[in-house]
Each structure stands twice: as structure tokens, then as C-alpha cells.
Amino acid sequence: MTGRDRRVLVAMVGVPTFLHVSLIWVPAIFSLGLSFTKWNGFSLSRISWRGLKNYQQIFTVFEKDFYEAVLNNLWVLFFLFVIATPLGMFIAYLLDKNLRGTTIYQSLLYFPVVLSLAVVGFIWKSVIYSPRQGLLNTALGRTAEGNQIDWLGNSDFVIQLTENYGLSRNFLALIAPLIWQHVGYIMVLYLAGLKSVDPSMREAAGIDGATEWQAFRKVIAPSLRPVNVVIMVITVITGLRVFDIVDVLNNPTGTDVLSLLVTEATSGESSNLGRGSAYATILLALCFAFVVWYLRSTFKEEEA
Amino acid sequence: MISTRRSRIFAQLFLSAMVIVWILPIAGMVVSSFRPYAETSTQGFFSFPDTLNLDNFRDAWGRGNFVRHWTVTFIVVIPALFLVLWFSSMVAFAVSRYSWRFNIALLMLFTAGNLLPQQAIIIPLFEIYNRVPIPTIPLLSDSGELRGSLIGLILIHVAFQSGFCTFVLSNYMKTLPKELNEAAMVDGASLWRQYWQIILPLTRPALAALATLEFAWIYNDYFWAVALIQKGDNLPITSSLRNLSGEFFTDDNLVAAGSLMVVIPTVLIYIALRKQFISGLSVGASKG
Numbered sequence: 001m002t003g004r005d006r007r008v009l010v011a012m013v014g015v016p017t018f019l020h021v022s023l024i025w026v027p028a029i030f031s032l033g034l035s036f037t038k039w040n041g042f043s044l045s046r047i048s049w050r051g052l053k054n055y056q057q058i059f060t061v062f063e064k065d066f067y068e069a070v071l072n073n074l075w076v077l078f079f080l081f082v083i084a085t086p087l088g089m090f091i092a093y094l095l096d097k098n099l100r101g102t103t104i105y106q107s108l109l110y111f112p113v114v115l116s117l118a119v120v121g122f123i124w125k126s127v128i129y130s131p132r133q134g135l136l137n138t139a140l141g142r143t144a145e146g147n148q149i150d151w152l153g154n155s156d157f158v159i160q161l162t163e164n165y166g167l168s169r170n171f172l173a174l175i176a177p178l179i180w181q182h183v184g185y186i187m188v189l190y191l192a193g194l195k196s197v198d199p200s201m202r203e204a205a206g207i208d209g210a211t212e213w214q215a216f217r218k219v220i221a222p223s224l225r226p227v228n229v230v231i232m233v234i235t236v237i238t239g240l241r242v243f244d245i246v247d248v249l250n251n252p253t254g255t256d257v258l259s260l261l262v263t264e265a266t267s268g269e270s271s272n273l274g275r276g277s278a279y280a281t282i283l284l285a286l287c288f289a290f291v292v293w294y295l296r297s298t299f300k301e302e303e304a
Numbered sequence: 305m306i307s308t309r310r311s312r313i314f315a316q317l318f319l320s321a322m323v324i325v326w327i328l329p330i331a332g333m334v335v336s337s338f339r340p341y342a343e344t345s346t347q348g349f350f351s352f353p354d355t356l357n358l359d360n361f362r363d364a365w366g367r368g369n370f371v372r373h374w375t376v377t378f379i380v381v382i383p384a385l386f387l388v389l390w391f392s393s394m395v396a397f398a399v400s401r402y403s404w405r406f407n408i409a410l411l412m413l414f415t416a417g418n419l420l421p422q423q424a425i426i427i428p429l430f431e432i433y434n435r436v437p438i439p440t441i442p443l444l445s446d447s448g449e450l451r452g453s454l455i456g457l458i459l460i461h462v463a464f465q466s467g468f469c470t471f472v473l474s475n476y477m478k479t480l481p482k483e484l485n486e487a488a489m490v491d492g493a494s495l496w497r498q499y500w501q502i503i504l505p506l507t508r509p510a511l512a513a514l515a516t517l518e519f520a521w522i523y524n525d526y527f528w529a530v531a532l533i534q535k536g537d538n539l540p541i542t543s544s545l546r547n548l549s550g551e552f553f554t555d556d557n558l559v560a561a562g563s564l565m566v567v568i569p570t571v572l573i574y575i576a577l578r579k580q581f582i583s584g585l586s587v588g589a590s591k592g
Contacts, residue, residue: 020466022463024463095319
């Protein structure tokens, strides 16, 4: 490589890296630092050191909010893993057979993914869940005054774990649109993976008389391991990062998630950027645990 | 692999059922956008329409201030989209086509950066944006600092999305034969020419796939915009929808019409780039 090429390479990598690091990683590290302070966000001289007090408060004063939020994040993860991700993968598998109409199926199922969260929020809040005119109550014949089901307003538990914690009805209603969007996203990722499986391997399996299930398990699935890892990481991160849909549906009682605690702590009268940052740091730590696991499992192979 | 007639019929039935369930909510929105509020509010969204007209679209267009918010949105989305694909493809080129000391570390940095939650970085980012002065350029920056400027918004989109794009593009570039670079080097092509004239054209499917996804993500963003832009006039298209809902009363059919208009560009991009969408989206395929 000539000296000029070397300088070009440094510039090609340097400029994007500088931007990425200074706007993503530097703030992430500052979040960690701020989580040990008390600050109202105006003048830098007003920052005061608090040590672990913010964390201590989260686990005592705000204990209920915090555990409720963490539990809700876990519910999202649970439903994405049990319903959305397998469903998306199964659909991709069917689409990969190149049946008639595949393009149309694929486009329509992908449609929810390109919608803005504001539109998704509107669709679910008004078209599906509206007590008086929505699809669900119309289908159930419960649109009459006094007989309506309030899908987003009822925070009673569907699944009760302890006296104070469980899965509230309205949070379950909020998970539905998440599943709705996640299926399409997983579908396209997995379909891309399936398309990259060497066709001669399938033919060989066919000639050997393998049944469909055998061919999938023994030939296709193993070669998709890297895709599966990516899909798993995306699912976990989606579950941990969930924010918009709850925000856009006005965050009714019983539907807090971790990311919302961050923004709640930093807005309003008693805003404390320190506590907000502590929530952010906890969220960061959870995401990071998975990211590290993912990087290790991916890049170990690479280096070998 | 044996694909029986029965399994094909099952697949068709299953997919049709899925599509109907998945599209029903959107169909409800589309139909109600052509119906007056008075009608659906008494009969429900899923009832036979008596009146169909374009009144809601006309009202939404004016009340949502679509011209202004669409202008702002495209001023942000188009440069951000080109920059993020350009920047990411350069990094992906460097880490996937050359072996040097930091390439895996760098790829890890971008991959991990893409997975951080926005809320975890917004507090310091906001304070940084408050303190970085930039020259005043009409429309792009009228506040004199990164905060409140469209330039600031473009930069955060590029920085945040470059993680995912670098990851996908480097996976794709890895599958291109190594001999391409060697042959080019023998011919005396410079590093930049190898990138610009040899590798980048071959990466087109991946760029198209990413353009489809990234366009939708950046176009639909509301989180960065609300956090970093204060002036309501400079908010992206999503805020048009917010303008349509009142404090005490919201005309759902008007919002439905507005939503439909907001969705159109993302659908058009998907249709335009659909052919390359799946083939270019390699997120971790077995090495080719």
C-alpha cells in the first residue's frame, strides 16, 4: 500500500468513526458519569456529586416503578421470543418456497415495519382499541355505552405474579402492535438468510429423500446459525429499547418501561438528570450484556 | 427437498390468513380515511361505508401543514441517507477488504454502537448540542448551535445509523471475492478507486436494501427530532399528525387520512427498491 493509499484509508475510516464515537459513545460514557451526580441541567457548575445515591433511590423510593418497568420489558421480550420471532421465521421459511403470490405476501406482511410509530399508535388506539368504534369491540358486540371494554385503560393484571407485580391488561394490549411490527422485520431478515443457503445443499437433501423437516433441521438451520444470532440480538434489543409505542399511546398507568423512566426522570418540575442517567446506565448495562455476548460469539469465529 | 402438494396448500392457506389478520388494521385506517367522521363515529370503523370522499385528505393537508413538514423532513432524510451509506460503506470497505490491526475492534465498536438505546445517550447529547456553536445557515441552522438545527439532526442520524449499516455492508463485502482487490492492485488502481469503482458498484444490492430500511427509520424518527429541535416549524412530518389531533377532541378520520399521506413515501421507496431488498440484506450469512 502506498503512503497516499494509507492516508486515504485513515481518512475513510477516521471521519465516520469520529462522528460515531463523539455522538454515540461519548454521550454513553457521560451518561454513566452523570448517574453519580445531581444536576438540573442548566449550568455545569451546578452539578454536585452524589455517589451511588441515585441508584440507592431507584432501589428504594422508586422501587415499585423500577421493578414494574423492568418486568414490562421482560414481558415484551417474552412475547417477542415466543410469538413474534418464531412466527416471522416460519413465514420466511414458507415464502422461501417461492409459492405463487410470494411477493404480495411478503410486501403486505412487511408493510407494518415501514409505518411511523405515530401511525402505528393511531391505528391501534383508534382503529383497533377504540371502545366505541374500534375493531375489537365491534367484533365482540361491546360498543354500547356501559358495555364497552377499555383496552388501554384497564391496568388490572391478566397474569399476576405477586401482590404488586404482574402483566397488566393494557400492557398486553401494547405488546400486540410490537408483535405486529416485529414479525415483518424478522421475516425479511430470515428470508435474506434463507436465500443465501447454497441451493445445491437443498438439492442434495432432496435426492437423498430427506423429508421437509429433516432437510430443514439438518441442512438449512445449521447454516443459518449466524443469522439466528443476529435475529436473537435484534429481538432482545427491541425488547429492552421499547419506547415509542408506549409513548405514542400516552403511557397509561401500568405500562412503564425502562426507557420511559429515563425521559420521565428528566422532564417536569422535579427533574433530576442524575437519576435519569442512572436509569439510562442500567438500561445500557442490560443491553451491553447481550451485545458483549453477541460480539464474542460472532467474532470468535472470525478470528479463528 | 420434497415439497408436497399438501404442504404447498397449507402454506398458501396459512399465509393468506396471516396477511388478512396483519392487513386488517391498515385496511380499517384506509377505508375510514375516505369516510366522514360523523359516519364512523356512530357506525364504527368496520361498517359498510355510505359516503366516500376526499374531504379528510384536503383538510389534513392544510391543517397538518404538510408542505412545511415534508420539506423539513426531506432536507434531513436525503443528506442523512446518502451520508450514512457513504460513511458506512467506507468503514465497511476498510474492515472487510483489508487486514490491519484495529479492524475487528472497529467493527465491534460500530456494531455495539448500533445497539445502544437512544434514551441512554440523549441526556448528555442534548447538553453537548447546547454547547457546540455552528455558523448560521438559513433553514439548516437558524439557532447558531447544533441544538435546534437541522444539521444537528442530520449528524445524529448519520452517527446512530452508521452502526447498523457498517455491520450489514461489511457482511456483504466479505462475500465478494478477494481476488478483486488483488487484480486491481496489480493494475495499479489506488485504494480510493478500488473502493469507488470496483467494490461499491458490486455492493449495490446491499445499499438498496439498507436505503429501504434506513429511509423508513430516518423518515419516521420522532425521538431525536423532539429532543433536539425546539421550533415546531422545524419538526419532521410525524408532527403533522400531532397537529391533527386536538386536545379534547380528535377527528380520527382526519388523522387516518393524514397517516395515509405520511406513509406514502416509505411505501414508494419499498416498491422502487423491492427487487434488491432481500438479496442485499445479508446480516450474517454463511460466507460465500
